[in-house]
Amino acid sequence: MTANIKISIKKLYKIFGPEPEMALQHVKNGIEKPDLLEQYGHVLGLKDINIDMLDGQITVIMGLSGSGKSTLIRHFNRLIEPTDGQILIDGINVMDLSDEELRKMRQSDMSMVFQNFALLPHKTVLENAGTALRVRGISAEEADIEAKKWLDRVGLTGFEGHYPHQLSGGMQQRVGIARALTSNSAVMLMDEAFSALDPLIRNDMQDLLLALQKELHKTIIFISHDLDEALKLADHLVILKDGEVIQQGEPQHILLNPCDPYIESFVSEINRVRVLRVRSVMQPLLDKALDTAGSVDVNATLEDVISQSGGDTNKVYLVKKEDEAVGTICMKDLVRALVPRVPSQKEAITA
Amino acid sequence: MSFYDSLFDSLGLQDWCSNEAKAGPMTMAELLAKSKSSTVTEETSLWNMPFPSLDNLHGACNSIPRTRDMTSGVEQLFLNVKSSLQFVLDPLTQPLSWLLDGSIWLFVATPWWLLIGLTLLTVQRVTRSKGATLLTAITWFFLAFIDHYSYAVQTMAIIFVCTGISVLLGVPIGIAMSKYDRFQKGVIPILDMLQTLPSFVYLIPLIFLFSVTESKLYGIAIIMYAIVPVIRLTDLGIRLVDKDIIEGANAFGMSARQKLFNVELPLALPNIMAGINQTIMMSLAMVVIASLVSAPGLGVLVLRGINNLELGVGLVSGFCIVILAILLDRVSKATLARIDVSQSNT
Incomplete structure (x- = not known):
């Protein structure tokens, strides 16, 4: 575990509501989530999140719906703006980036895979896979060559000319993964990437991801609500509940030493x-x-x-x-x- | 003497009322009242108290203007700004006249076999539907056979130009509305007004502003009426684009322009096409009414039917408008269907 810290999140807060700054003070003074909602009408999304993610590892952020995990992953590339805190990627604070720099970062340093695929329905599989390169202004031919390579790698040879709706869910998500890989970014954000797939396909996709990871050593942030999936994929497991990290560490360690009744109840269901x-x-x-x-x-x-x-x-x-x-x-x-x-x-x- | 005399008396305003008394022209009601005032003494019970309207108050106090003074005031106001408005709008809208006159000339001057041939070819290429092409052929040969060809061609030329301009203006306005909530809030009442104003009312200010002999007069009237659906549906279409797909586009660092042209407009296209279909239909509706202000085409025949009580002429030309409407609707819907298909089922 001598890898460098790739992404570091420090004291991250997110509050939804008309006056998040005001509410932030109350949160820092120790008000609880339900009281904040009742007294001030603000929703506490994330509270004091501190996570270090190592280079080349899969960090799985796990929590049930409403725990803030999807909100958290959207902070990495600032699809959601935090209320307070720092997000350091290779030591650079993402919060300091201008719009232009942020776009550059999204184009080349971070790619994202979505739960419901978010493919462009009017573009072919090949065009979709090459999105990141095309957005960067790389010529269509070059983008297609690169996209073709990754489509082959995820097992979609021969489907280049199809449209997304002609593919099954699992195949669509393969396109989503190929799209993320084509961008050749060091960081991959995966927001419940396999949750919409049926169990067998999900298993295949997990194996595919692990096989790819063995070769590529990307820094992957994976969001999941499924502990089995989290334990299978994670090098580092972060468990979120109501917008707070309640335990993080090596997954086996968490499994054997749950520090909270909430995690215990989770863990007891596991095979x-x-x-x-x-x-x-x-x-x-x-x-x-x-x-x-x-x-x-x-x-x-x-x-x-x-x-x-x-x-x-x-x-x-x-x-x-x-x-x-x-x-x-x-x-x-x-x-x-x-x-x-x-x-x-x-x-x-x-x- | 009027019911409200005592009111002004009690308020101590008699002086103000009487000293500004001016001898304006009498209204018809005043004339009538004068002719029988000597015989009838007015009851001033609470039961038949007149509503304190401008006219009734004027009867008691001359300083208060009559309603006709107000309408003539509005007229005066409009006439005052007219020349400066004309100064700005006239050159600005002049190209519209040229465009309309030019395209009407072009459509009429083209030999019938060439025009019908080109139309059929275009319809086939745009819709790729044999039914739509066949319908077009039947319609045009029927119109030509009963000698309504030149009128119908003029109508089509006007619709062609006005729809084109509506789309050129309407789509960008719709895009701006979808991007800026404030702009949308400002524009929606205007669109509502344009849609609810009776079509005749459009014509009144336009007649004052432009000469009735100019084609832009009816051009503007048609565009103002027909542009609304394409604006609304462009706005709606872009707002309805799946948020997840927009998020995906953002996550890969697309700029606003890339998003607009690669994601939003293509995905909003079915809605925009539905808007264009509506715009075409509304142009057709308005082009008939616009014959009142010298728009050529089938509307002229309808107007002749009304003015001269030529029942047959009016009915036949009305029927021609109906089949033209069906034709336009089917062709634009077939195009829409083709676009829809290429998006979801190819």
Whole structure:
């Protein structure tokens, strides 16, 4: 985790209403969201958001509807203006950019994928994918070559001449992703990009995104209301509730150490056997001579280990990271980790 | 003496009332009243108290103007600004006269077989619908067969020019309205007024401003009447463009101009075309009325039918207008349908 901080959000506030400045003072003085609405008629959108996003990582911002996640992602490229706070991208405060500079930034440094695709219905798939380049003033031929390359990459070879409405939702979103990739920007903003797709397609798209990310190492900000999706994609997970960050960090860590009843209730619904990885449950390697039943990869899911063990809970496995032993995993610990934590049991398990 | 005499007396205003008494021309009512005033003594009970209108108050107090003074005042006001208005508007609108006269001349001078041929070709290319082309052919051959061809051609020439100008002016105004809420608030009452004013009322100030022999007189009347739908529907069409798509355009850094030409106008086109269809139909309606102020075309025949009680002439030309209207409507709707299709179903 030595990557640079690519995007940094500092003390970001967003208040909706006629006089956000006035309301901001009250918020900073500690008024709560419902009171602000009742007494001053302002809606608190985001409150004191501080997030650092590392270069080349997928940061997933998760929350239920109304938690302010879509509002938050629109602050990155200033589709929504914050009431107060800083958004630093490569150390440059986005708030200081002029309209012209902001447009330049949106054209080449940040691309966005939308929940409902937002493709231009009167343009072909090829033209849509090349939008970012065309907007920059690059000739249509060059834009088409680049767009074609990325359309092939997302699996839409042969659909260049079609119009968006002729494609299924999943294919339309592939166009949306190709459009974002064609712009060749370092940052990709994905606003519930897969939420409108049915589960199987969504799974495909997640795999596609992860495969692309392995190659491209973009800084991706992904918004989701689905914890399974968030855990699958995230390098860094931020959980929002009512416009506030209530926990952020490594997803496995959040899963095992929820700091808030709200997150606990979330986490308890999760299929842990598929999501938890060996590295989160393993014990450090103490005794090299330990009798192990075999070895497993650090990034294997618990499901992999269970199937390998054939359900035998007495086994102990050696955990390897690139052929180097880094720890052991005991099947008993593994099974225990599958049970969601209830606050009263917290002590017992961490012990 | 009038009912309200006592009112002015009690207010102590008799002096003011009488000292400004001027001998203006009498109204008809005054004349009538004078002729029988000697015999009839007016009841001044509360039951038949007249409404304190200008005329009734004038009866009691000469200083108060009569209603006819007011209307002549309005007239005077208009006549006073007329010359300066004319000075500005006359040269400004002169090209309209040339355009109308020129296109009427061109349409009439073109041999009938060439004009009908070109029309059919254009209709086919624009609508790509055999039905619309066939309808056009039947209509024109029918009109020509009953010797209404030259009148119909004149009407079409006027509609052609007026619709063209309406679109040229109306679409930019509509775009501006969709961009600036304040401008929209200011323009909507004017559009409402243009749509609700009876069409004859348009003609009154125009007759004063321009000479009746000039074509721009009816040109302006038609444009003012017909421009409204294209403005309204351009505004509406742009405002109805999906917000998500606009957001997408913003997210990729499109400038306002790129958004307008690449996103908003193409997506608003079906609505704008619907507006143009309405504009064409309203031009046709107005061109008939405008025959009162020397607009040539089928309207002249309708007017002749009314003036000379030539029932047949009026009815036949009225029927010709109807089939012309159907033709214009079908052709412009077929075009609209084609645009719609190319947007959503190609």
